[in-house]
Amino acid sequence: MATSPDPDKTAAPGMAARAAALRLLDAVLRRGLPLEGALDKAARGLDRSEDRALAHAIAAAVLRHLGDLDAAIDGATKQRLPDDAKARFVLRIALAQTLLLNTPPHAAIATALPLVDGGPRKLVHGVFGSLTRAGVTLPDPPNLPADVAERWAEAWGDEVVAAAQRSSAALAPLDLSLRAVSRTAEWAERLGAVSLAPGHLRLPAGTRITELDGFEEGAFWAQDIAAALPARLLGSGEGKTVLDLCAAPGGKTMQLVAAGWSVTAIELAESRIKRLKANLARTKLVATIRLGDALTYAPAEPFDAVLLDAPCSATGIFRRHPDVLHRVRPRAIVEMAERQRAMLARAAGAVKPGGTLVYAVCSLEPEEGERTIQAFLAAQSGFRIEPPTDVELPTGIAAAPEGWVRILPGILEAEGGADGFFIARLRRN
Template sequence: MAARRLACEILGQVIHSRQPLDDSLDADRGPAGLAELSDKDRALVRAILGTALRQRGRIAAILDRLLERPIPEKSGAVLDLLHVAATQILFMEVPDRAAVATAMEIAGADPRIRRYKGLVNAVLRRAARDRETLLAETDQPWRTAPVWMFARWQKAHGEETAQAIARMHLHEPNLDICVKADPDLWAERLGATRIAGNTLRLTAHRGRVDALPGYADGAWWVQDAAASLPARLIGDVAGKRVADLCAAPGGKTAQLAAAGAAVTAVDISETRLERLRANLARLGLLAEIVAADLLTFEPATPFDAILLDAPCTATGTIRRHPEVAWNRRKEDIAAFAERQAALLERAAGWLAPGGVLVYCTCSLEPEEGEARIAAFLADRPEFRRVPVDENETGVPGSVTDAGDLRTLPCLLPRDPAAGGGLDGFFAARLKRV
């Protein structure tokens, strides 16, 4: 009962207040009562919300079929309750009777929903009765994202690729880790597959990460395979002064430090930098850490290399953060692109002649990737693109015609499909000449 009630509350925070799911599920920052749940019930909350968000488009279509008219409180608690209960009935191994009964208890205890108890009961019973028909009628991959977002992917990446991206969003991501050394040894110890470079993939792991061998010893850190690529594009960084901009939570900082760079890690969030410090301490790695806004930050001397992981809509991370599909707005893309242009312009001024700047975002939107670099190069003739070679990435199909890195969730295919995929990233390598 408590777990399902909290699932409704958190879903409302994520959808209506656009709060990141990980923040809402954090025992310290989440809603009252979350910390008191048992590990089993917290896992249930996470499972319900993950499924509800991955299947949100499909569930919404089913509820539209079952509701004779829209609920007046269209964005309120009634729909949140219906989504949580329908998730259990349609996609989880929860007895229909239990899912309906629990939803009715929650409705009866909530004054915002109480007068809709009869409606909630009728809709959920019909969902249970007609489950197979309803699922068959709504079995289209594009429903893993809003129509406007999927239409953008169709235009940018083509129909077939857009459908493949959407299908991958139905799968929870695998656990990818980056090891400091001896990747083959750690692959054997952890039963993992070596993806590229020092990145390993554990396809069957669903337990506590900190319980795995090597974690406490600082042998590796968690980092998606795609997220590890931009830092590798800089090349040999040993002995060089390298800036990692927008650095938290620190995977790229760890990569650069482990490769021998003198890293300056800059991020605007002191809270996020605390996590970076903790990761570096566990890994036994060093870096200069600066809490600052890049629009006002001024380094003392130019850097030999710069990695700018710019803030973005993060639509390439929907596998990992399914709420991104539903709490982003069309207008967010232009707002992020404007900020990215300003940050790239600032960072370019801190690069020493002959130095390399890698710009990257975890977005599938061209305005935050290809278009951003085209505009920058048109304005800054002292920079040129250094094309990426597919041999550098180890990911087939990850390099654009222009020579930039572009990973997609549907790359790294595996059988079964749940064993493949990676985050969607764009990266361009630029040299000051």
């Protein structure tokens, strides 16, 4: 697909944001880049934060409803457009604005046609007009990509697939972890939030964290309720040491420091360490930070606990990052699982006798969760699963019979849902 027009050379109001949305979708769908990671480059040249937000909103809406948008487009064309055809991309953008973002059809098509940039403008105009005149609608909730739905149905059943469809249709709420757990009730009242657990607050989707009272003073940070559980399972750390592997952006590091642990945080990328340091500085929390690879890091002394929140497919965070369902392929899941097993074996060597090892992934793939832990326990006779107690988990989340925690779509649905996660707490003999 050719690049979109230079936004500086487009005259129609709003064209710059639409051109950025096109570049963003091209980065995700054709080049396999993460949505958030591609945003800065795609939105380069946009002077207003509103335009940047609009470009992101359009791209995210397309990704949440991609299969259904394509089905509508294919139903209105005599010959199927190639997946990477610019006309298909532009039609997706125009239809998503009209059907999902309440943009009037005339405005959607006026800002879409210049994006075709020498291509089949008449085709795009005709297909869009035909669909809007016919009153086209999209399924509610949207369908998942067919390969994802099939994979999750086999692993978890049709009810979980249906729940995933429902959760993909709605924007996720803003979850906060508090620096001072003892002030949960105070901050809940102050911010008008609800709490699902001590030290946790939940606010409506669309809430801007940087505009909240308490943000500048570092009273909290954004962290989904599911993502907060791995560190919670380590409890209080007064007088004890913990190794936090793959630590950035720092949510779990900050939890551990706030709980009294002496934290050594390891991160592979210098850019991610910069973000970790910024988050620690804002919250006025202190940890030892090391540049290193979880596959090779060798501490001089073992730790009382090790937390490995391993790099993974991240399919569990599709509510906030709809791109993952279109970028992650089965082969990548297998490769990630192999790397996770190597990381877990390495992490085990850093745990003191009698110490704790917590393994977590924000993935809905059994290969990265259940099967990784089963393989580890089969190879490591010196570790056993230590199931969490009911007190350690929020109401609505329970340990599996095997002793680990598996959070699936549908869990906490009435409260706004949670990211997909797998967490296992292990005790070294």
